[in-house]
Amino acid sequence: MRRGLTWFMVWLALFSMSSASIGCSKGTNSDAQADPSTNDQATPGSETESTESYVPVEVESNWYAVTYVEPKTYVIREPQSSQGNVSYLILGDKRAVMFDTGSGENFPVNGSKMTHIIDQITDLPVTLLLSHFHFDHNQNLGEFDHVAFIELQYLVDGTSEDGVYTFSQNEILEGDYPQSVEIDEWWPEGADIDLGGRSIQVVGIPGHTDESAMIVDHANKLMFMGDYLYNGELFVFGEHNLSVYEQTLDGLIANYDSSYALYGAHGYPVVPHTDLQDLKGLLECISTGACVPKKTSFWGYEVHVFFFNGMTLCLFI
Numbered sequence: 001m002r003r004g005l006t007w008f009m010v011w012l013a014l015f016s017m018s019s020a021s022i023g024c025s026k027g028t029n030s031d032a033q034a035d036p037s038t039n040d041q042a043t044p045g046s047e048t049e050s051t052e053s054y055v056p057v058e059v060e061s062n063w064y065a066v067t068y069v070e071p072k073t074y075v076i077r078e079p080q081s082s083q084g085n086v087s088y089l090i091l092g093d094k095r096a097v098m099f100d101t102g103s104g105e106n107f108p109v110n111g112s113k114m115t116h117i118i119d120q121i122t123d124l125p126v127t128l129l130l131s132h133f134h135f136d137h138n139q140n141l142g143e144f145d146h147v148a149f150i151e152l153q154y155l156v157d158g159t160s161e162d163g164v165y166t167f168s169q170n171e172i173l174e175g176d177y178p179q180s181v182e183i184d185e186w187w188p189e190g191a192d193i194d195l196g197g198r199s200i201q202v203v204g205i206p207g208h209t210d211e212s213a214m215i216v217d218h219a220n221k222l223m224f225m226g227d228y229l230y231n232g233e234l235f236v237f238g239e240h241n242l243s244v245y246e247q248t249l250d251g252l253i254a255n256y257d258s259s260y261a262l263y264g265a266h267g268y269p270v271v272p273h274t275d276l277q278d279l280k281g282l283l284e285c286i287s288t289g290a291c292v293p294k295k296t297s298f299w300g301y302e303v304h305v306f307f308f309n310g311m312t313l314c315l316f317i
């Protein structure tokens with residue numbers, strides 16, 4: 001637990017340092033920015049529209065701030081969370097996908113910390129997909145009875161015959177929850193997942209963690225990127241993952257032009273597409289040695305903080 005508390009405090013410390021000299025913040029993750037529901041991005045969703053027009057639901061909550069993005073997508077923020085989490089509920093006509101489960105820092109409502117929000121929005125069957133396994137995205141896992149994993153071979157290999165995956169301490173990073181999960185579906189990378197009138201794909205984007213996955217809605221040009229890219233300081237654990245991060249980034253730049261809208265899992269939801277190029281610059285600056293980090297340590301963990309063109313990356317050595 002002591003180690004867990006330490007990680008939590010490191011996380012908190014880094015997230016709260018936006019104005020401290022160490023930096024470690026991109027400084028663009030304010031909840032005071034424009035409401036994403038008013039975002040006027042192009043939403044060429046006509047090709048997947050159902051015949052009936054959809055009326056967005058207004059959600060009541062004293063914890064979550066829920067806004068709407070066309071088509072049928074709910075942005076579920078936690079402004080009061082220490083993590084500034086953002087989760088996404090993506091609806092089709094026949095089923096829905098919940099992308100992450102929230103921070104778990106709120107008090108339950110009728111025994112639920114998250115599903116009572118979903119229940120206000122839809123009666124569709126909901127499948128949970130985690131953007132990755134870190135503690136700040138999985139804390140309400142137990143409220144979901146249908147879970148999908150990205151079909152990465154090492155995850156398949158690590159799953160028992162009866163479909164149970166046991167998380168490692170490294171994977172959840174902080175605390176000891178959840179210990180395991182029963183997997184109902186494996187979603188192959190790049191395969192179309194039919195939600196009914198809407199199709200999404202899951203794509204592996206390793207770098208922040210090995211299992212990091214994003215959801216792409218090609219028809220509507222939406223990308224939900226988890227902790228790979230969001231408005232705020234990015235975290236890389238271990239120097240070897242810098243090259244993994246960059247390899248993923250090269251694929252993103254090559255495959256997703258500026259017609260795609262990017263959404264992150266912390267801070268202000270909409271991420272400027274130009275951040276992909278800025279991140280490329282940052283990673284190149286690190287790899288060439290041109291970027292000299294500010295070095296600090298938190299309770300024994302050495303952290304190198306790199307800055308480039310408005311972006312910040314915290315490398316845990």
Ligand SMILES: [Zn+2]
Nearest residue numbers: 134136137227
């Ligand atoms: Zn996170």
